[in-house]
Amino acid sequence: MEAGRVYNFNPGPATLPLEVLKEAQAEFLNFNNSGMSILEISHRAPQYAAVHEKAKQDIKDLMGLGDDYEVLFCQGGASQQFAMIPLNYATKEHPGSYVLSGSFAEKAYKEAEHLGVGEIIASSKETGYHHVPQQDELKIDPNAAYVHVCYNNTIYGTEYHYIPETNGVPLFADMSSDMLSRPVDFHKFDFIYAGVQKNLGPAGVVLVVAKKSLLEKSPEKLPTMFRYSTFYKKDSLYNTPPAFCIYMVGKVAAWIKAQGGLEEMARRNERKAKVVYDAIDNSNGFYRGHADKESRSFMNVTFRLPSEELEKKFVAEALTHQLSGVKGHRSVGGMRASIYNAMPYEGAVALAEFMEKFRKENA
Incomplete structure (x- = not known):
């Protein structure tokens, strides 16, 4: 262990690869011979554009996804996505279906419930969230806009070890605390999001990986920054993005590739x-x-x-x-x-x- 450091078991913000921290330290004052820190470079500058695009590509490479998926960098934490998802995709006629497996899954459902567009299709709350609801516990609504799961439950220490079969209903997943931690058939998911501060980087950015067909259109009635289509059409650059956080996520993704994927x-x-x-x-x-x-x-x-x-x-x-x-x-x-x-x-x-x-x- 590096002198002066501890083993950091915090759930998020959490430990980062020491090699990544040292790389960022070495580049901090003068990134890529620009004479500026990555904190100072314009998000429109070519030096940052290269960081942005490489981070996106490395993430898609690790997930084995092709051109039908897009990577977005959003803000507001996973908590904001709890509201953005039903705002963009659910209606009273086609509600969002939620599997409750822990605190964050419950919070996601409550945002949809607040909007009048959420329903519970399985829950392990009654037994203290000791387990993840299994396939035979899911009461899939064929009329649902999506099925939402929280793939790893940080507070309770539970994790999905199977991919739910939704019978054609789009599968949405909060993977904040286990994103890029193991091979998963990511093609079976239509929409994945992750607050990166648990396993991928510092707090301040949310990684969204979703099918382009879902991201292309959002309700026009929504404010601009609450539409996923805004982030998609503007390559997550409609406003100034959390550039340093994205830079760090890119470094962590590259580190994972270098370690063997x-x-x-x-x-x-x-x-x-x-x-x-x-x-x-x-x-x-x-x-x-x-x-x-x-x-x-x-x-x-x-x-x-x-x-x-x-x-x-x-x-x-x-x-x-x-x-x-x-x-x-x-x-x-x-x-x-x-x-x-x-x-x-x-x-x-x-x-x-x-x-x-x-x-x-x-x-």
Whole structure:
């Protein structure tokens, strides 16, 4: 581990590849011999245009998508997309169908409900969001504008390990916390979006990857900046984009390609997750995982200890071992270790070793 740094298990803003941070540091004052920082260059300048286009192409390459898909860089966080999606695509006659698997899936549904164009077709809320609703739980509405899922549930530590079959209804997915973490048949999705601050870059930009046929038209009654067609037709440059954030996302995408692509990310992420889940499963009940085993996330490992007092002690002592950000979300409590693409294997091992040490001292 680099001197002075910690293993950062925060859920977002989250850890970034050290190599990417060093590249950005080296280029910070004089990007591409422009005499300016990337923070200062005009978004209309050719130096930035090259960054913008390469980021888009690298993302499509990693996802294996062709010219029928487009990459957009939007703003407002995933939370703004919760409203933009039903505004652009849902109506009372053709509502958005939502699968509730956690807090953010629920928030997305509530925006559509507020507009009078949302319906719930499956939910695991009643059982504490311990699992992702499975295919046989989905009551697909053939009249729906889309089926919306949150592919990884950061707060509860659950993740989809299948692609829902929607019988022709467009499939929309919030992939904020597991985007580009493993190979997925992205062609089966019509619209994907991700707030990048969890697994792809710094806060400030939302990555949208969607079929062009969906992006080409938006209701004219919508304000300009709430139409996906505006971002599509203007190449995400209708107004000044969050250029530095896009630059960083591009660097992370290039880093993923250089590491071996999504297959290599999946191999690493499964290996890291196994180390931490083994520490839970082999603790004789001292650690209790929140997620059902078949729905466990490779990105966010959530667990409880025997008491809240021990949980507070765990967080404090973890920091003395250079393990930062392990406190769980306030709505769930306990611990949460976010082991995104950039978390090295050594970080997962360090956490697991600390967990065993803490168990022996406090059981």
